[in-house]
Amino acid sequence: MGSQTYFRTVDVALISVFCALWPALNLTLGPLGFALFRLPIFCDFSVFFVLLLATWASGKLGTASIVGITGSAVVYFLRASPHIIGFAVSAVLFDVLMSVNLHKIRGRIYDLSMANLVTAVSAYFAGVVIGVFLMGEPLNWTTLSWAMSYWGPWHLAGGLMSVVVALPIITILEKADVRRIINVQQAA
Numbered sequence: 197m198g199s200q201t202y203f204r205t206v207d208v209a210l211i212s213v214f215c216a217l218w219p220a221l222n223l224t225l226g227p228l229g230f231a232l233f234r235l236p237i238f239c240d241f242s243v244f245f246v247l248l249l250a251t252w253a254s255g256k257l258g259t260a261s262i263v264g265i266t267g268s269a270v271v272y273f274l275r276a277s278p279h280i281i282g283f284a285v286s287a288v289l290f291d292v293l294m295s296v297n298l299h300k301i302r303g304r305i306y307d308l309s310m311a312n313l314v315t316a317v318s319a320y321f322a323g324v325v326i327g328v329f330l331m332g333e334p335l336n337w338t339t340l341s342w343a344m345s346y347w348g349p350w351h352l353a354g355g356l357m358s359v360v361v362a363l364p365i366i367t368i369l370e371k372a373d374v375r376r377i378i379n380v381q382q383a384a
Contacts, residue, residue, distance in 0.1 A: 207254050211262055214250040218267025221246060222283075223274065229354075236279075236347070240322065240354025241361070243267075243283045244315050247290050248362040251311075252301040252369070259299070260291035279330045286322035290314055301363075303370040312359050319355025323348035 203211070221242030229238030243264070250263045264287020268280045297310040327343025 203254075203256065203258075207256065207259070210253045211250065211259055214246050214253070214259075214263045215266040215270075217249075218243065218246045218263055219270040219274065222267065222271050222280070235350050235354075236323070236326075237350060237354035237357060239283070240319050240351045241357045243287070243322070244290075244319055244355045244358035245362050247287055247318075248301065248311060248315065248358060248366065251291075251294055251299055252366045255299045255301075257291060257295060257299060260294065261288045264288065264290070279326045282322045282326035282330055285325055286318045289321055290318040293317060301366055303367045308363050308367070311363060312356075315355045315359050316352055319358075320348045320352040322355075323351025326351070 222239060225242045226236070226239035229235055229241075246263060246267070247260045250259050253259075265284050268284035268287070271277065271280045293314040294311075297307060297314070300307050301311045302308075324343045324347065327347030328340055333339045333342075
């Protein structure tokens with residue numbers, strides 16, 4: 197009767213929503229963070245907040261990569277800001293690292309700890325990539341050390357802010373059994 201596809205209709209719809217949310221948050225919160233603090237923390241907050249929610253909603257490999265690459269492309273075309281490429285690369289890393297946890301973000305301590313760790317590593321990685329390759333400086337030891345000691349930690353701070361906001365929301369959605377509602381809608 198029907199062939200099985202990897203991404204169900206509800207997954208495609210959710211991915212589309214998160215692909216739209218990524219640039220909406222990044223284009224509003226990102227400049228706000230630079231205007232207020234001259235720091236990239238709200239850029240990372242918007243990126244990893246969306247990745248955490250998208251991964252929770254779908255629970256499948258590829259979701260975070262699609263959302264990250266598509267959202268970054270939209271931001272790049274609207275703002276022509278090459279730093280967003282670092283976020284696209286970190287979204288792919290986030291997706292790959294979440295495989296360790298089978299892309300599960302549930303209310304359990306282990307799942308939440310893994311999501312926290314993966315977000316921290318991916319956000320720091322984004323900062324280093326942006327600091328090394330996209331800040332316009334020649335690649336040398338000074339650039340690398342500046343990226344690892346300045347840009348990496350600030351991006352990490354923004355990523356951890358997203359964890360502080362997203363994981364309680366995910367825990368509440370889990371307790372409300374929203375996942376069951378999503379699965380029932382797909383079966384209908």
